[in-house]
Amino acid sequence: MSDGVLTTRLAGLIGPARSRLALQFLRFGVVGTVGFVVDTSVLYAGLALGLGLYGGRAISYLVAATTTWALNRAWTFRGQGDKPALQQWATFLMVCLVGFACNYGTYAALVSTVPLAARYPVIGVAAGSLAGMIGNFLLSRRFVFGGASRVGPS
Secondary structure, X not given: OOHHHHHHHHHHXXXXXXXXXXXXXXXXXXHHHHHHHHHHHHHXXXXXXXXXXXXHHHHHHHHHHHHHHHXXXXXXXXXXXXXXXXXXXXXXXXXXXXXXXXXXXXXXXXXXHOHHHHHOOHHHHHHHHHHHHHHHHHHHHHHHOOOOOOOOOO
């Protein structure tokens, strides 16, 4: 189903402005899923290299955040925001510190207190990703990509 058809159907149910926001949030979630795969892959590579649960996660988060910024810039918020790419990336990393605090805090709490999460860190990564998603969306939409209420071209 194309974005146009989905937006039209959603608009009939919840109105045009909310449907555009819902589609944008859906895209943000898809990009977040890609970020989750990158985050987990880099974490496990870091663990294999001996970086440990915390050092490996710090690196995996930075790589995943950079990946999601690039994909959100190109797809979720395409055509929105007027900052140069490097400034936008830096702003994205700054506003995502709030999401990072939720994300990493949840991860650290789980791997330090739940033996299953320490054995399978993907559980902590998944829980952390969910904890930071909504805050990251709202902050990114407002401060990184200009707060525009429209969805960029498909």
